[in-house]
Amino acid sequence: MKKALAIILAAILALAAVPAVAKTAPEMRARTELLDLTTATSPVSNSAEGWAFDPAGNGGDPLLTLTNYGSASAHSAPIVLPANSTVRVNGACFIDNAVIGENRDVLSGSCDGYLRIEGNGTLNLYAQQYKGRCLSLPIGGENVNEEFLYINGVTLNCYGMERTSNNASSLPVCIYGAHAIEIKDATVNTNQGSCGISMQGFTPIGGVNEENANELLVENSTVNIQNESANNLWNYAKGMNVTFGRVRFVNSDITINAGSNSIYAYLSLVIESGNVYIRSTPASTAASAALVYCNYLAVGEGLESLYFTTTKFPLTKVINCKTAGASTLASNLLVEIGSFENGDFATAPDEENSSLPALKIGGGEPAAHTVSFYGIDGQLIGSISVPYGESATAPEAPQTVTNANGTYVFCGWDAELDSVTEDMDVYAEYALLGDVDLSEAVNMSDALLAMRHSMGLDELTGKSLVAADVDFDGSVVITDALIIMRLSMGIISSLV
Numbered sequence: 001m002k003k004a005l006a007i008i009l010a011a012i013l014a015l016a017a018v019p020a021v022a023k024t025a026p027e028m029r030a031r032t033e034l035l036d037l038t039t040a041t042s043p044v045s046n047s048a049e050g051w052a053f054d055p056a057g058n059g060g061d062p063l064l065t066l067t068n069y070g071s072a073s074a075h076s077a078p079i080v081l082p083a084n085s086t087v088r089v090n091g092a093c094f095i096d097n098a099v100i101g102e103n104r105d106v107l108s109g110s111c112d113g114y115l116r117i118e119g120n121g122t123l124n125l126y127a128q129q130y131k132g133r134c135l136s137l138p139i140g141g142e143n144v145n146e147e148f149l150y151i152n153g154v155t156l157n158c159y160g161m162e163r164t165s166n167n168a169s170s171l172p173v174c175i176y177g178a179h180a181i182e183i184k185d186a187t188v189n190t191n192q193g194s195c196g197i198s199m200q201g202f203t204p205i206g207g208v209n210e211e212n213a214n215e216l217l218v219e220n221s222t223v224n225i226q227n228e229s230a231n232n233l234w235n236y237a238k239g240m241n242v243t244f245g246r247v248r249f250v251n252s253d254i255t256i257n258a259g260s261n262s263i264y265a266y267l268s269l270v271i272e273s274g275n276v277y278i279r280s281t282p283a284s285t286a287a288s289a290a291l292v293y294c295n296y297l298a299v300g301e302g303l304e305s306l307y308f309t310t311t312k313f314p315l316t317k318v319i320n321c322k323t324a325g326a327s328t329l330a331s332n333l334l335v336e337i338g339s340f341e342n343g344d345f346a347t348a349p350d351e352e353n354s355s356l357p358a359l360k361i362g363g364g365e366p367a368a369h370t371v372s373f374y375g376i377d378g379q380l381i382g383s384i385s386v387p388y389g390e391s392a393t394a395p396e397a398p399q400t401v402t403n404a405n406g407t408y409v410f411c412g413w414d415a416e417l418d419s420v421t422e423d424m425d426v427y428a429e430y431a432l433l434g435d436v437d438l439s440e441a442v443n444m445s446d447a448l449l450a451m452r453h454s455m456g457l458d459e460l461t462g463k464s465l466v467a468a469d470v471d472f473d474g475s476v477v478i479t480d481a482l483i484i485m486r487l488s489m490g491i492i493s494s495l496v
Contacts, residue, residue, distance in 0.1 A: 030074035032099050037064065038082045038110055049076065050093070058086045066123075070094035075126060078106050083113025089121035089154050096126040103131040109149075111138055111178075116150040124157045127172050127193070134158035134193070139178035139200050149177030151186050160193025173198040180214035180245070187222045195238040196225030196256070201245030201266065208244045213267050216242050219250040226257050239278070242266055247294070249274055251302070265294040273302025296323045301388075301421075371417070371424045376401050376408060381428070392417040397428045406442065407433045407495060411463045431463040433495050434470050434484045438463055442495075447485035454478045470495045 031049045040062075045052035050069040057063030061084040068091040070076030075096030081087070087107070097106045106125045109115030115137040117123065125134035135158060137149045158174035174190040175181070175197045190196035201214045225239045239256035240247060246267040252274040256262040262278045263269060269292065278291060291308055297319065299306065308319065371392045372383040382395040394413055401408045408430035415426045434442040436449040450468045452458040454477045460468055468476040470483050486492045 028068055028071065030070050030099070031076040034077055034100050034104065035079045037062070037085075038080055040082075050091075051079075055082070061086065063088065065090065066093045066121075067091055068093065070096070072124075075099055078104050078132075079108075080105075081107075081109045081115065083110045085109055085113075086116040086118060087123075089117065089119035089123045092122045092124070094124045094126070096128060097132045098126070098128040105133045105136040105172075107134070108136040108138065111147060113146060114148045114150060116152065117154055117156065118150070118152040119154050122155040122157065124159075125174075126159045127174070128159075131172060133172045133176050134160070134174045134190075136173075136176045137178050138176075147178035148180045148182065149175075151181075151183045151188060153185050155187040156189070158188075158190045158193070158196075160191065177216075181216045183218045183221045183223065185220050189224045189226075191226050193237070195241050196258070197223075197239075198241045198243075199245055200243050203244050208266070210246065210267055214245040216240065216245060216247045216265075217250070218248070218252045218254065220252060222253045224255045239263055240265075246270065248272065249276065254278075261291070261293055263292045263294070267295045268298060269294040269296075270298045270300075271303050271306065272300040273304070275304050276306050278308050291319065293320045294322070296321050369420050369423050371420060371426060373397070373413070374425065374427045376428055376430045378427075386420040388421060389419055392420050392424075392426075394426070400433075401430060405432065405440070406435075409433050409466055411466045429463070431467040433467055434487060436460065436464050436468045436484070438467070442484060443488045444485065447481050447488055450476055450484055451478065451481035454481055 028050055029048050031046075031051075035051065037044075037053050040053055040055055043052070043054045043057070050067045052065045052067075054063050057065075062082050063086050064079070064081060065088045071094055072092075075094040075098075077100050078095060078097045079087075095106050097104050106127050107117075107123075117135070127134045135149070135156070137147055139147060156175075160172060160174050172193055173195045174193040175188070177197075177199045179200060179202045181197065181199050188197075197216065199214070199216045201208065202212075204212055237258050239258035239262040241261060241264045244266050246269070247263060247265040248268075248270040250272045254274065254276045256278050368385045368387050370383055371386055373381045373395055375381050375397060381397060384392060384395075386392045394417060397410050397413075399410045401410075411429045411431050413426050414429050415424060417426070431438065432440060432442065434446055436446040439445075446468075449458065449460065449464070453460045453465075453468065460476060465476060468480055468484070470480045483492075483495060487495055
């Protein structure tokens with residue numbers, strides 16, 4: 001019996017000495033065949049390739065999840081999705097239409113519905129064949145006003161085809177949306193291609209107008225479109241092109257460097273806020289187009305900067321507004337328009353140049369804003385009008401205010417007044433005299449704080465320093481501490 005137990009114990013010890021086998025993650029591999037999910041009726045996935053698809057995974061609509069699909073050194077194959085699909089991007093994903101050896105859009109949805117790209121990852125799309133767009137939602141379905149492209153949250157990098165064609169007009173668009181495009185909280189970079197972002201827009205019976213038009217909206221995002229080149233191939237490459245519709249920027253940074261139309265909007269170009277930099281470096285004059293072409297231009301006061309520069313366009317081609325009289329520029333905005341020489345703006349054209357209607361719009365004095373000042377009880381002390389960007393001079397506020405709680409002393413205003421860019425309500429700040437710890441009561445702890453400051457043991461600042469100077473001599477010394485102590489002990493009934 002003892003011998004059997006010894007054998008069992010030895011076996012257990014031997015097993016304990018064997019190192020554990022580590023579980024390793026499946027090796028990711030690039031897909032080399034087209035991933036066509038348009039006919040999938042049940043969930044399918046391939047963890048090794050980094051994708052999972054559920055036809056009803058997004059509240060009943062199709063959901064494709066990409067997690068490190070492809071790699072920088074081995075791009076994966078293009079993907080085709082059914083209508084109303086959402087692509088959730090995790091990690092860094094790389095898709096290339098060259099790996100399948102045929103012409104095809106890199107990532108595309110189907111007609112009759114939306115395509116949504118979302119997530120917190122980075123999606124890199126390469127359209128390297130002769131034909132094929134990076135991201136595409138085509139036109140042609142029955143639901144003619146529901147083919148919308150949404151780009152939310154992700155970083156999207158699109159690379160157009162290689163620069164080997166003879167005609168830029170035949171090159172693929174980087175991003176194409178049939179009827180409407182919405183870019184929110186995202187970063188979008190496009191390189192090469194015949195156009196950075198292109199939108200068809202819906203054309204209803206009776207014609208398109210501002211009320212029924214679709215929109216290319218960029219909100220809380222960064223968009224960088226680079227279509228420049230040193231050869232004639234890129235002479236007609238465009239930045240943003242909306243065939244039937246309008247363009248609107250909200251709180252976004254937009255940089256466009258294209259060969260021809262940097263922005264073409266069939267209807268309005270509305271820039272509400274953010275920064276916009278538009279330049280053009282075509283190899284020749286590209287005289288058939290304008291740097292910015294739209295029905296009318298509207299610029300809000302939230303815009304921080306707007307620059308138009310060109311190396312080849314004549315100044316009459318910088319901005320072309322079909323309905324110049326409807327255009328509006330924020331009155332505080334300085335628009336710099338001119339040729340680009342050695343990295344600096346050259347002299348802007350004559351403001352009376354009638355061929356540049358936008359230059360005549362928004363001229364005049366900077367906008368003025370109202371600054372209202374309120375006292376301790378919310379009463380209005382006074383209001384002043386301040387030109388945009390200039391400093392405001394505050395009125396004289398009561399230095400002391402006494403009520404049932406005690407005497408309050410003025411400490412300043414609750415807002416910076418150096419540069420006024422909007423209407424402001426400014427409130428006076430007060431501290432209870434003697435209330436050094438700002439507790440809304442005067443007691444022995446306030447006296448001790450004032451005493452420590454007078455002895456150099458602590459340093460009072462801000463409201464505490466003002467509250468401690470109970471004799472109003474401009475300094476806090478032992479005398480102030482003793483006065484506060486006498487009040488807290490009931491020897492005196494007030495400080496003034």
